[in-house]
Amino acid sequence: AQTIHQWPVAEIKAVGSPLSLGCTIKGKSSPNLYWYWQATGGTLQQLFYSITVGQVESVVQLNLSASRPKDDQFILSTEKLLLSHSGFYLCAWSLDWGGNTGQLYFGEGSKLTVL
Amino acid sequence: QQQVRQSPQSLTVWEGETAILNCSYEDSTFDYFPWYHQFPGESPALLIAIRPVSNKKEDGRFTIFFNKREKKFSLHIADSQPGDSATYFCAASASNYQLIWGSGTKLIIKP
Structure with missing residues (x-):
């Protein structure tokens, strides 16, 4: 069975400090990977997607970057946090896109509070 | 325009009634329309999805x-x-690995 694990579960960080969030997918080879941001009680905003190792596409510019150093690993980071970065970060994977195989499977999420 | 509008923002219905949640879009290139649900404290999960070749999908x-x-x-x-x-949450996508999400409807079912 496929599992997706995000770390850390929660972080409290100061404005201007760096951040690194991680996501690991086990049991699935070469998945499509995605990073999403969700404000408390709000909608989801897609941040990045990656179809293959080493290649990451940005969807919106929020002073964040992402990398896929391994097939099963997706990293979200920034060198300088802003207050607006607070929220819930969700990693997701899919087999394919659209149709019957485009289903997104989300991780448990990482809650970020920037003070 | 890459936007999906969702209404109502919140909806309360009695147990046994039919709840109706609505979405609209403008981009004609959208060809995949999923609905996800999210329980408090949990991540979203796919509920049901449709492609425009059909006008109805039941599960x-x-x-x-x-x-x-x-x-x-x-x-x-x-x-x-x-x-x-x-x-x-409703969502829509063209074939480009991007989902555009609606703003969400908080549904409460009263027993």
Whole structure:
């Protein structure tokens, strides 16, 4: 069975400090990977997607970057946090896109509070 | 325009009634329309999805009605149960690995 694990579960960080969030997918080879941001009680905003190792596409510019150093690993980071970065970060994977195989499977999420 | 509008923002129905959630879009290139639900403290999970080749998709008590001409789609939850209480998100996508999400409907089912 496929599992997706995000770390850390929660972080409290100061404005201007760096951040690194991680996501690991086990049991699935070469998945499509995605990073999403969700404000408390709000909608989801897609941040990045990656179809293959080493290649990451940005969807919106929020002073964040992402990398896929391994097939099963997706990293979200920034060198300088802003207050607006607070929220819930969700990693997701899919087999394919659209149709019957485009289903997104989300991780448990990482809650970020920037003070 | 890459936007999906969702209404209502919140909806309360009695157990056993049909809940109707609505979405609309403008981009004609969208060709995949999923609905996700999210329970408090949990991550979103796919409920049901449709492609424009159909105007209706059923899965048990959940039905998507799709109107390509008016660029609208809706989720009907028949025989609503208290366990259906959650936030429901519609979304839309063209074939480019990007999902555009609606703003969500918080659904409360009263017993």
